[in-house]
Amino acid sequence: MLRTTPFHPRTSLINQLQNWRRWSGYYTAGLYEMSHEREYWAIRNAAALFDVSPLMKYLIEGPDAARLLDRIVTRDVQKMSIGQVIYTPWCNAEGKVLDDGTVSRLGETTFRMTSADPNLRWLNLNAAGMDVSITDISDQMAALSLQGPKARVILNRCAAKSLDGLKYFRLMENAIAEVPVTISRTGYTGDLGYEIWMEAANALPVWDALMAAGHDYGIAPAGILALDVARVEAGLILIETDYTAAHHALIESQKSSPFELGLGWAVNLEKGPFNGKQALVAEKAHGSEWMFVGLEVDWVGMERLFHEVGLPPQISPLTLRASLPVFKGSAQVGYASSSTWSPVLKKYIALAHVQKPYFEIGTDVLLEVTVEHQRKYAPAKVVKTPFYEPEWKKK
Amino acid sequence: MTSHTYDAIIIGGGHNGLINAAYLARAGKKVIVLERRPIVGGAAVTEEIFPGFRFTEFSYVVSLLRPEIIRELELPKHGLKILPLPSTFTPMENGDYIAAWDDHDKTRREIYRHSPKDADAYDDYARLMVRMAMAVKPLLSLIPPDLASLSPRDLVGLLKTGLYAASLSEKDLYAVAKLVTQSSGDLLDDWFETDALKGTKSASGIIGTFLGPRSPGTAYVLLHHYMGEIDGAFRAWGFAKNGSGGVTASIASAARALGVEIRTDAPVKQVIVKNGRAVGVALENGDEFHASVVVSAADPKRTFLQFVEPKYFPDEFITQIRNFRVRGSSGKLNLALSELPNFTALPGEGELHRGAVSISPSIDYIERAFDDAKYGQVSRRPYIDIIIPSMIDPEMAPPGQHVMSCFVQYVPYDVEGGWDESKKEAFAENVIATLEQYAPNIRRAIIGKQIITPVDIERIAGITGGNIFHGELLLHQLFFLRPAPQWADFRTPLPGYYLAASGAHPGGGIMGAAGKLSAQEILKDGLR
Amino acid sequence: MNSYDAIIIGAGHNGLTTAAWLAKAGKKVLVLEKRSVVGGACVGNDAALDPAPFSGGFLRPDIVRHLKLTQFGLNPAPVATDLISLLPDSRQLVLSADPVKTAESIAQFSAADAAKWPDFVRFMDKAAATLEAAYATPIPRLPKFSPTEGLPLAQLALKIRGLGARDMYAFIRLLPMSAKEFLDDWFESDALKAAIASLGIHNANLGVMSAGSAYNLLHQYLIRGGWGQPANDLRQVIAALESAAKAFGAEIRTSAEVARVTVENERVSGVLLASGEQNSAGTVLCSADPKRTFLSLVTPEPLDPEFVWQVQTLKMRGVTAMAAAQSAAPLPAGTLIVAPSLNYLERAYDAAKYGQISEKPYLEITTAGNSLSIHFQFAPYFLKNATWNAETRAKLESIVVDTLETRLPNLKSQIHNLKSLTPLDLETAFSLTEGDPHHGQLALDQFFFMRPIPGYASQKTPIAGLYLCGSGVHGGGGVSGIAGRNAAKAVLKGSL
Incomplete structure (x- = not known):
């Protein structure tokens, strides 16, 4: 048996297909209804409620807490204000990405780190000689993510304090159904959204309060399938799908630097020594060989490929987490690692690793697709990500 | 007296001898295998010791029968089925247990229960081991060169070895070097904190050796567990249908299909040498067989x-072979049971009974077991690796009853005062008393037992010292030093005479590799 | 600045x-x-007689x-003193720089071993010279080093090959062996093997049956320039x-x-x-x-x-304690050891594996006039269920004195001013992490x-x-x- 999250007593009752996926050893819903469509539209048009409890969570406390994190991640932790959250990758000494996640400054010497992969060993390795304590709080802490344009209204209806003043990537202490919670304005959908952190033992009343408060605003519990579409639209990377963690990689070419993942904006080369700094300084000077970019498939071209065999376009509504080769002429110049039909944009889009110089915005490339058992090449263009960013996301 | 002529005569019908014969036959050679016992299989035979109960007397799991051998000799066609042995369960002295199940998440959760740090380290450790297995694998199929020789063959071998080392990344090269020279205890102490986890992992580094987990050189053996993951076998451990005898039976069948003649009850007295060359074999009954080459497995x-008069070998070589360490260190207790052992740490019949059960609560526990053996005693509290073949293959025991194989270490060949019946009984009692601590019903469940010491292994399987690997896996007995410097390439100082078993590179535990590699070398020498 | x-x-x-x-x-x-x-x-610390x-x-x-x-x-040119193994039956085995004298001493125990001694010393000298050459060779980062960096390595490889097939393989085999295995190949006398093997565990967290103790044996032989400690x-x-x-x-x-x-x-x-x-x-x-x-x-x-x-x-894990004392009675000159048998040494090491002080330790005593310096093994830095304090120090010192008494009768009443250094002292007073004199x-x-x-x-x-x-x-x-x-x-x- 896999483990169940603190919300399982609720989520198991509404999972119509009993469709469960694995996430870090937990059951997590693929979708709740017979199709993920309503869940997706809830993200983009109302509010979707995700159980994100399986995330890894670590509490880092002590006089050297900031120093430790600053050594690990590529952004400047020392400069964070209390109540600030940052999204950041972290690297090994060769400047290759190990994982990505968030760091929240809860106090002067208290931080919480979330990550996709276990990082306890890495945190401890880095803490040699530092005065800091590291606790894995993954099990003790439940987490929900409320995403969508109505998220704030819903929270304001059930939270003790108003969320109106909470800025993008900031957090606040609050209470829902009299349960103390921390609410951060973060998410993985590229929409307006919040993440709510609470003691695992007090999780259910929070779920119930949110569902009740959101009832009139179209709240929908949502699963991984809807989330996957939204995160590709938002241009957000997924570990083990879009990149291989450097310490999981068996060969060099499986590793990526933050620059190669399009996360150059999150690398601060001005700050003091941190893991991978020397390698990243060198990479920055020489320029990266690879870049992680958005691809927008030319729909007319795609339609033609199907038309040639006498079919209308047949596109899966699900995000494809498989590698599709990218060509320039007859030469392979990269591969798309996530691709999806975007319901809101009415476009087929992909996140792709592309080699120099073909990763420049506007470059025309070809994406390999299979049409009626045959390999075909759909015209596509390198574009900026995110593909979709509503104006209310950061407001 | 009868006389027969062949291309090659193979002495010994164990798995290496049979594999060697099969590969030679596959190359079109006329081959005969001469086996001393009435059955083939060497250390890997399955016999019915009690009515209805079938035991693999010595070997017990198919750790690493090389997958290419399985494929090339088409062993599955000849009845080979390797059934999964999915878990390892270790009861602890405090009444708890730790287990590795056949699911990553489940295992992680189990280890996390004992130590979150270890759960994290477990994954990193496994990845390192897989990378190391990738790095070491080519070494196993290299023919070790003679470092002192200037012959083209050895220089090419040296170059190949050098190129191999240069092909590794700096990190991997160093990691391999560390692994080869470390003790498994040190390696595991560096990674983990849970005693029972470390104990169980370290145990796989000492199987078949006369070393404790604190002895340098034991870390390398831990890799064997991860070999299966990278070479297309997809499982590190397995249990063969019909026991290990099932494996040799399938190899024998494959060999026969390739035209190999197998003669049992044919104990060899001597290798016949003419003009400084091995030309045949004389049996104890006086029969003679002649061939271009003689291969000893x-x-x-x-x-x-024993098989050859010492005058045919240089004194130096004889000294080196005399100094070759072959101290057997393990024994077996095979039990016929009326019911399954009921472990107090996890009562009732369950998943654990389908996998291995390891009595290895800590590194210190195993090291103390070794300390006893160092001074010529059977371990008072031994390391025991248990499987219940009847749970995996119902044909091994009558319905509802079971056979249980307990591999026990340390059981020294040179026990102080020598082996006798009362010592054997005392050894069995040590094992049963140890098991009783974790599964109190065990004594009542026993309806029959078979006790095997290294002396029994020597007597029955014909392995000197009763060492299951034909020679201890010590650093100075590996690669170009196995079995002796300058003669690590399966050839011997006597032309026409070859060594094809675990006493040669790459040693025991890598099942069948010596048999296959030696066949290749024999063919390279242009077997007439 | x-x-x-x-x-x-x-x-x-x-x-x-x-x-x-x-x-x-x-x-x-x-x-x-x-x-x-x-x-x-x-x-040592202050007084000239303090242990170091x-x-x-x-x-x-x-x-x-x-x-x-x-x-x-x-x-100039100090010579190694004689290594004198004090045996329980009050016999002495003397390993000295003079092979003839040594062979005579060995002959008390085994004529065959005495006959092999000159060959053994010849091999040890060749092997030590090879090891010294290895120590003088700068080691590049492997595996991709430049030809210039590789040259000294190649020279070393040639030097090792220059030993000839027999000695080259003997040298290579020696390194990963245990002292016991290495010596078993040469000798039959347990007393002789134990005396030589004591070098293999000197300052090492190894037993005579641990792989690698043969290498330490050779290392000690090289840096001592012989069997006993140098006379300087x-x-x-x-x-x-x-x-x-x-x-x-x-x-x-x-x-x-x-x-x-x-x-x-x-x-x-x-x-x-x-x-x-x-x-x-x-x-x-x-x-x-x-x-x-x-x-x-x-x-x-x-x-x-x-x-x-x-x-x-x-791995630091010091296992050495030191003591110094003066004796009223005259002391034998040389390097005296308590290392009577291989099993004795191995059992001394067994204690260290489980965090115990050896009750029957390996001792090496160097004397100068009326002073003794005593090297004690095994006293592990990491004690199980105990720490290094006044109580464990007292225990250590009493084992030292009792063990000396078994070999040098009546010494107990003669010695005074005994001062000891526990592994913890080695760390605190001499900055040797975990009390390891070898820095690893x-x-x-x-x-x-x-x-x-x-x-x-x-x-x-x-x-x-x-x-x-x-x-x-x-x-x-x-x-x-x-x-x-x-x-x-x-x-x-x-x-x-």
Whole structure:
């Protein structure tokens, strides 16, 4: 048996297909209804409620807490204000990405780190000689993510304090159904959204309060399938799908630097020594060989490929987490690692690793697709990500 | 007296001898295998000791029968089925247990229960081991060169070895070097904190050796567990249908299909040498067989000190073979049971019974077991690796009843005062008393037992010292030093005479590799 | 703030060797020593009779020549004293530099062994010379080194091949063997094998049955120059090195504790003293052990966490205690050992595996006039369910005295002024992490290109300008000056 999250007593009752996926050893819903469509539209048009409890969570406390994190991640932790959250990758000494996640400054010497992969060993390795304590709080802490344009209204209806003043990537202490919670304005959908952190033992009343408060605003519990579409639209990377963690990689070419993942904006080369700094300084000077970019498939071209065999376009509504080769002429110049039909944009889009110089915005490339058992090449263009960013996301 | 002529005669019908014969036959050679016992299989035979209960007397799991051998000799066609042995369960002295199940998440959760740090380290450790297995694998199929020789063959071998080392990344090269020279205890202490986890992992580094987990050189053996993951076998451990005898039966069948003649009840007296060349074999009954080459799949001591007169070898070589360490260190207790052992740490019948059960609560526990053996005693509290073949293959025991194989270490060959019946009984009692601590119903469940010491292994399987690997896996007995410097390429100082078993590179535990590699070398020499 | 070409941390024999060597090459050198006296592990605390971690040793002849140490008062060419095994039946086995005399002594136990002795010594001398050549060979980073870097390695390989097939293989086989296995191949007398094997466990957390103890045996044989400890006074060695260094222009400051090696832009910039004083230098050579160097003298930020982990997992684990005493009665001269049998030595080690003090220890006693210096094994730094305190010290001392009594009857009533150094004392008073006099076990996995950390065997560290010159690196372990000399050579070859 896999483990169940603190919300399982609720989520198991509404999972119509009993469709469960694995996430870090937990059951997590693929979708709740017979199709993920309503869940997706809830993200983009109302509010979707995700159980994100399986995330890894670590509490880092002590006089050297900031120093430790600053050594690990590529952004400047020392400069964070209390109540600030940052999204950041972290690297090994060769400047290759190990994982990505968030760091929240809860106090002067208290931080919480979330990550996709276990990082306890890495945190401890880095803490040699530092005065800091590291606790894995993954099990003790439940987490929900409320995403969508109505998220704030819903929270304001059930939270003790108003969320109106909470800025993008900031957090606040609050209470829902009299349960103390921390609410951060973060998410993985590229929409307006919040993440709510609470003691695992007090999780259910929070779920119930949110569902009740959101009832009139179209709240929908949502699963991984809807989330996957939204995160590709938002241009957000997924570990083990879009990149291989450097310490999981068996060969060099499986590793990526933050620059190669399009996360150059999150690398601060001005700050003091941190893991991978020397390698990243060198990479920055020489320029990266690879870049992680958005691809927008030319729909007319795609339609033609199907038309040639006498079919209308047949596109899966699900995000494809498989590698599709990218060509320039007859030469392979990269591969798309996530691709999806975007319901809101009415476009087929992909996140792709592309080699120099073909990763420049506007470059025309070809994406390999299979049409009626045959390999075909759909015209596509390198574009900026995110593909979709509503104006209310950061407001 | 009868006389027969062949291209190659193989002495010994164990798995290496049979594999060697099969590969030679596959190359079109006329081959005969001469086996001393009435059945083939060497250390890997399955016999019915009690009515209805079938035991694999010595070997017990198919750790690493090379997958290419399985494929090339089409062993599955000849009845080979390797059934999964999915878990390892370790009861602890405090009444708890730790287990590795056949699911990553489940195992992680189990280890996390004992130590979150170890759960994290477990994954990193496994990845390192897989990378190391990738790095070491080519070494196993290299023919070790003679470092002192200037012959083209050895220089090419040296170059190949050098190129291999240069092909590794700096990190991997160093990691391999560390692994080869470390003790498994040190390696595991660096990674983990849970005693029972470390104990169980370290146990796989000492199986078949006369070393404790604190002895340098034991870390390398831990890799064997991860070999299966990278070479297309997809499982590190398995249990063969019909026991290990099922494996040799399938190899024998494959060999026969390729035209190999197998003669049992044919104990070899002597290798016949003419004009400084091995030309045949004389049996104890006086029968003679003649061939272009003679291949010994016996252990090095028998091969060089018993079958051939010493005058055919340089004194230096004889000294080296005499100094080759072959101290057997393990024994077995095979039990016929009326019911399954009921472990107090996890009562009732369950998943654990389908996998291995390991009595290895800590590194210190195993090291103390070794300390006893160092001074000539059977371990008072031994390391025991248990499987219940009847749970995996119902044909091994009558319905509802079970056979249980307990591999026990340390059981020294040179026990102080020598082996006798009362010592054997005392050894069995040590094992049962140890098991009783974790599964109190065990004594009542026993309806029959078979006790096997290294002396029994020597007597029955014909392995000097009763060492299941034909020679201890010590650093100075590996690669170009196995079994002796300058003679690590399966050839011997006697032309026409070859060594094809575990006493040669790459040693025991890599099942069948010596048999196959030696066949290749024999063919390279242009077997007439 | 003063500026130097090179700052050397620690004025032990290696630090002083490096300092003298660099100063002789015209460099402006500063040596910083935490204690009030120079000499590190060679020199005890205050009184001349206080025990020190090392009771014997000498500098390699090429160092003595290069630094002209005889001009500075060094007694030239010390010879190894006789190694005298005191057996329980009051017989003695004497291993001396004279093979004939030794063979006679061995003949009491085995005529066959006595006959083999000259051959054995010949092999040991050849093997020791090969090991010394290996210690003088700079080790490049493997596997992709330049031809220039590879040349010394190739020369070493040729030298090893030059031994001939038989001795080459014997040398290669020896390294991973246990002392017992190595000696079993040669001899039959347990007393003889045990006496020789005692070198294999000297200062090592190994038993005579542990793989790698044959290598340690050879190492000890090399740095002693024979079987017993060299007949010279380590204080005199240190005084000569100090005078030489000063004469060549090195500045030596005692009671100058280093707080931190300062690093700017991933390069060494100097040394900050605990007093707050900063001295700058582009090159810093640290003779402290690798753990102390990387875990407390530099901040972790510029280091790869994986590298730090390798440092953290370095095996130090000292097992040696020392004692010194005076005797009213005259003492036999030489190096006396309590090492009667292989099993005795192995059992002494068994205790250490489980964190116990050996009840029946291996002792090596060196005498000078009425003074004895006693080397005790095994006294593990990490005791199980106990710590090093007055009680465990008393236990240690009583085992010392009782064991001496079994070999030198009536000594118990004669000795006075017994002072001991526990492994914890070695750490606190001599800055030897975990009380390991070798700055890291001389074990197979911490040997040659893996000493102290794979990839950093040639004195360089991941921090540009920071070098290791103490016993923890390739060639180090015991009093020989090899590590100090190699570091000075490496620095001079580089861009200083």
